[in-house]
């Protein structure tokens with residue numbers, strides 16, 4: 001990833017061939033969940049090999065469950081570490097949430113209670129993981145549909161964890177929009193309160209408005225204009241260029257539609273590049 | 281753990297709710313938000329399992345399938361970090377909890393096993409054969425086995441008949457499931473007991489066809505050698521054509 005602006009696309013099985021065809025989709029990098037590829041052989045292993053020979057790879061984990069009460073899964077981390085090495089991965093991110101409780105996996109993301117003791121707990125977990133992997137990881141703000149036992153606000157929770165753990169932030173701009181809508185706060189204020197100097201990576205995605213007062217973060221639709229606006233607002237405030245990923249997990253359109261979305265992301269990024277004097 | 285007991289308890293209540301759908305008193309949560317979580321999590325598990333087990337999903341009634349998924353999600357602590365391996369834990373759960381008796385489907389354990397085998401062999405880590413050559417003496421050279429296979433015994437031939445029909449054909453069945461090199465397609469082959477013996481002798485003991493024939497006649501000398509040899513050659517030729525045997529093991533060529 002050595003361009004001034006790097007726009008990536010999630011590598012998914014449904015659109016795998018498009019990544020390998022000439023003159024189809026042309027992302028600057030791809031992102032996958034390591035859990036879906038570690039231990040795998042056969043057809044998909046060979047496709048994965050092909051695609052990772054063509055594009056730089058970024059990892060976005062699903063099962064680490066940084067907010068679990070139990071100790072990290074060291075067996076899994078061992079495999080992850082060698083996977084990171086094998087594919088020369090520079091960015092590994094995970095969700096600020098929990099997906100496993102008392103060693104029972106749930107395979108989706110639950111909100112951690114926004115509280116001071118949670119901050120202490122999660123900070124320690126992030127540090128343990130960073131020490132083991134011998135790299136900084138990026139932690140993502142997640143969308144959530146109800147607070148749980150919350151005592152502080154989400155922005156304070158995210159900022160404190162990232163700063164105290166000394167890790168990077170994966171800023172998911174769509175998640176900020178979704179949460180601001182569902183929990184009725186100001187998205188711009190939220191961005192203002194983020195430690196933007198720690199943002200290493202940005203996610204952009206579409207979502208699904210299921211009722212007047214509820215948006216579900218599906219990654220199954222096109223990005224909407226207010227989310228592009230919030231992205232523009234965020235880049236304008238940032239001092240660094242970071243890779244940006246278009247997340248699309250299902251309900252796949254024609255590949256050229258995704259290419260168009262990536263072009264919009266590139267245009268907004270290029271527009272904001274002037275004041276971003278330092279490249280990361 | 282640096283969580284307070286209260287925070288831990290809140291997380292526990294949330295996960296109990298998600299897994300059971302039973303009111304758990306999650307502090308500070310909205311009922312609408314909780315409903316979304318239960319719906320999203322259960323759908324995710326259900327989608328993963330119904331895609332992995334299309335035949336079982338088809339054969340069981342909607343109610344039976346729901347019961348199975350609900351009980352699995354509620355009672356089974358999923359161990360794998362890889363959701364694509366979860367169907368294995370489901371297969372183990374179905375077997376361990378006697379759902380075949382509860383639903384009165386005697387074939388159910390074999391059916392979920394069969395469906396899991398397809399996933400297992402399709403996804404299993406690559407294994408590489410020893411060096412081999414394409415031509416050799418079919419009776420006197422050791423065959424090189426395609427290492428990407430599973431050999432399984434089934435009581436109900438769910439691989440040969442519709443699941444419900446398999447009940448009428450209870451017996452001892454041997455199913456060879458293997459991954460074809462290059463295409464990575466999963467293939468199934470029903471083997472009779474003599475051929476299982478033959479296959480295992482080649483795979484595990486590196487014996488030649490003639491050595492195995494000697495062994496069989498040693499056990500039962502009423503079998504005419506000519507007839508046995510002829511049928512074995514036919515079997516081996518099929519196995520080579522179907523890429524269960526890849527060729528002749530270089531290490532054993534004289």
Ligand SMILES: [Fe+2]
Nearest residue numbers: 140172203247
């Ligand atoms: Fe994201």
